[in-house]
Amino acid sequence: MTRLSTLGILTSGGDAPGMNTCIYWLNRFAEEKGWKTLGIREGFVGLLRGDAVKLQTTETLKRARFGSTMLGSSRLQNFPSHAENLKQSLAKLNINKLATIGGNGSLTAAKLLVSDECSVVGIPGTIDNNIADCKESLGFDTAVTTGVRMVDGIRDAAEAIPHVFGLEVLGGNDGHLAHAVAEASGADVLLIPERPLSVETITEKVKQAMSKQRYAIIVTCEGYPDIDKVLEQVSANVGKTKRFGRIGHAQRGGQPSGRDRKLALEFAIKTIEALGQNQSGRVVWQSGQAVFLSYQDSLSSTKIYEEPWRIF
Numbered sequence: 001m002t003r004l005s006t007l008g009i010l011t012s013g014g015d016a017p018g019m020n021t022c023i024y025w026l027n028r029f030a031e032e033k034g035w036k037t038l039g040i041r042e043g044f045v046g047l048l049r050g051d052a053v054k055l056q057t058t059e060t061l062k063r064a065r066f067g068s069t070m071l072g073s074s075r076l077q078n079f080p081s082h083a084e085n086l087k088q089s090l091a092k093l094n095i096n097k098l099a100t101i102g103g104n105g106s107l108t109a110a111k112l113l114v115s116d117e118c119s120v121v122g123i124p125g126t127i128d129n130n131i132a133d134c135k136e137s138l139g140f141d142t143a144v145t146t147g148v149r150m151v152d153g154i155r156d157a158a159e160a161i162p163h164v165f166g167l168e169v170l171g172g173n174d175g176h177l178a179h180a181v182a183e184a185s186g187a188d189v190l191l192i193p194e195r196p197l198s199v200e201t202i203t204e205k206v207k208q209a210m211s212k213q214r215y216a217i218i219v220t221c222e223g224y225p226d227i228d229k230v231l232e233q234v235s236a237n238v239g240k241t242k243r244f245g246r247i248g249h250a251q252r253g254g255q256p257s258g259r260d261r262k263l264a265l266e267f268a269i270k271t272i273e274a275l276g277q278n279q280s281g282r283v284v285w286q287s288g289q290a291v292f293l294s295y296q297d298s299l300s301s302t303k304i305y306e307e308p309w310r311i312f
């Protein structure tokens with residue numbers, strides 16, 4: 001007797017715009033294949049307690065255009081010690097196909113849940129865009145746009161009353177997001193942990209910007225060390241008052257951009273294709289398309305920062 005296919009979907013780690021869109025498409029394609037879809041609440045923590053609810057496209061469609069994740073999320077500490085219990089939860093829920101949407105840690109962890117009874121596919125969803133082998137993750141484009149709007153706002157204020165402005169964006173210790181925001185908004189200085197600058201160099205760049213436009217805008221990644229002190233020193237060196245702000249979690253929210261919704265669709269198509277063939281691995285974005293990589297071919301690990309340093 002052939003076993004009914006049940007697709008489990010969960011979101012893990014920091015939420016990212018586009019997760020809801022992806023959940024909808026996964027649900028829709030599963031429905032079209034005659035699979036049952038279960039949404040697991042609060043990521044792997046929810047899976048541990050077997051917390052799942054049946055998903056229907058009439059409902060998931062209503063959330064597809066919004067930020068956050070309709071399933072909730074969590075960060076499960078010490079994942080390997082829970083792997084066996086998580087597998088048992090999957091078996092109890094009759095889930096034989098699992099799609100996990102999340103960042104680096106979540107995708108690496110998901111690999112431990114693969115078994116003869118359950119195929120597992122990881123989908124890159126993080127505003128940090130720090131997933132190995134993956135040009136773009138879900139949520140990145142929206143988070144870049146949010147950052148750019150903040151810099152635009154600062155520039156409006158700066159043109160009226162000039163200062164040395166600093167804006168901290170999310171991204172953890174990875175500079176991909178800060179770099180993209182700084183480039184797209186035309187910031188004057190970019191500070192990221194992968195490429196720290198001396199106070200003298202920052203001062204020089206700020207002076208140059210001020211000589212042209214009377215103000216300077218510095219975009220910094222949240223992992224940059226001692227940012228308050230650095231900005232204090234630069235401000236003193238150039239003899240100009242500073243203003244510093246943090247976007248914080250507002251950058252994780254908001255309606256997903258068209259770009260992120262399209263990525264969500266492409267990732268969902270590839271995921272359903274792989275799970276339909278009982279394959280396990282990761283879906284990534286490479287050369288303008290979604291690509292499936294089996295776990296044999298690659299392990300999920302942090303993407304090396306190698307953006308071209310053309311402007312800063």
Ligand code: F6P
Pocket residue numbers: 013014015103126127128170171172173222252
């Ligand atoms: O999900 C990634 C991220 O938003 C990082 O950019 C940020 O450093 C971190 O999560 C914040 O985590 P938390 O929501 O646990 O404070």
